[in-house]
Amino acid sequence: MSMPSPQFYQETSYHPTVCHSEMAQTLQSTLGGTVSCSGVGVHSGQPVSLTLRPGKVDSGYIFVRTDVTSNSKIAGRYDHVVDTQLCTKLANAEGFSISTVEHVLAALAGAHITNAIIEVNGPEVPIMDGSSAVFSQLIEKAGIQPQNTVVRGIKILKPVRVTVGQSYAEFVPCEDRLVTMTFDGHGRLKKLAAKKEMTFDWDHDDFNDLLADARTFGFYDDAQKLLAMGLAKGASLENTVVIQDENTVMNPEGLRSSDELVRHKILDAVGDLALAGVRIQGHFRGVNSGHALNNQLLRALFNTPDAWC
Template identity: 45%
Template sequence: MQTTLGSSVTFDGVGLHSGAPVRMTVHPAPTDHGIVFRRTDVKGMNPRIPALWDHVTPSKLCTLIENADGVSVSTIEHIMAALTGVGIHNALIEIDGPEVPILDGSSAPFVRGMRAAGLRTLGGALRAIRVLKPVEVREGEAVARLEPASALEIDFAIDFTDAAIGKQEKRLNMANGAFVRELMDSRTFCRQADVDYMRANGLALGGTYENAVVVDGDKVLSPGGLRHADEAVRHKMLDALGDLALAGAPILGRYTGNRAGHAMTNRLLRALFADGSAWEWEACTPAQAYRLPGAGVCRPAVAAR
């Protein structure tokens, strides 16, 4: 069955790149609504932007969606990962600016807020996207791939020259609660040199050592150090889950990313949906729904209806 939030939940913070204050409220929504953002500060244009792969437009360092009127919302990957990770299929996200608040740089604050709001089961049947054959995109040494699997699996590898990150690889079956247990608190990361470059070019104005892991060679500059020894690759997996959520339904398949990023994952979804023989809709049985990332994570707040 499809789900939504038991009640609305609000998040206040600043945009990572803009540095501007922003308030975002995630509201319950009805069956087949999907995830939709609504810009409350926009007048005279359509303020609604569906969180879907075909609304993604090129953007540096984050995922940005835009509607036909040019109204956009950026840095949506962490809230999208949180929604998937707690099993929310329908929500209206009202936001008073162009960028989702960065909070602590992970999905954990979003997950905790939505778990407190609870989950409501709706009347509509849940459909998933089953991957039927391998689909792959490449760019230099970077690769992103989807192939058949019985549930969503993510396998990610990264390789950075900075010794504080280096080579990292992790593989997870994302079934029932794996995102909350393993990934949700892993923060975005960058090198000090990248911070200097971004700020010189008007980016990362809201970034701090508290909402990102900043490294310089073999040093972790953020206070308190790492939350996990492999926090960097865990965050890349978090990002991948958020970007895959833009498929518009749960994915049954194995995602493999090697040095992949937001743009490459979106290119992969476009390649998948361009090939009608590579995927199919599948009605989720109760047993199948139990193997989805958010199953059982949010306790129901009110009765199903």
């Protein structure tokens, strides 16, 4: 599903409202060293390696396709998202793309790292175990280096919502940075979605403890359709929770926690919202929201300049 690419808010001609109330100021940060991992692409099934490197102040998240000789940089920004059908996919003006960026971005944003270079030697980030755990472990190994520049931020002033059918995503004013997800599998889950709502406090909860190990998931019937389309070639019970019916998980170890599914939906949202390029003070609320709605919400927010300052 292709999407239009509106200008990033910093490049627009209008000037956002200046906040009259003080916002919490924190310093930008990057990795303390260089770390790497290898795995497979969940859709291609091909081996792929990823390296995380320190980034410069104000650079944000920059993906680099090391298998491409020129025009290899892809900015990790909401307006560079070109597909959200099965994951979040970014592309640059020359058409080079990188897929499944949400889990590594969630790990970086969850660790409050604002600037990083993510090198990948293929068109998609390795899926690893389907969660952010390996990426979070790499960040812990590298350490975090504060940078002597304040994080750029915005504050939500009025609600902004996008809706598709019975699902929606919205920002509402809040003094904290909260991510709340309500998830029931669009009516396809019963016992597996026993805990249907959860809130992550971005500034006070520990991402590693609460979200990092929650794996991606899908339905067995859907997986068969994807395989027939030539997709999900790298998906397996080692990196995906597969749901066979309303209440049955095919993975022999079962779920890692009773609320793993809604925790992963929040993990995805954290990764998608990291593409805003700024720290958002406000409350994100999603009802069965996925990558498409998450991205559409960011576009709607930055196209509504009186909704933030």
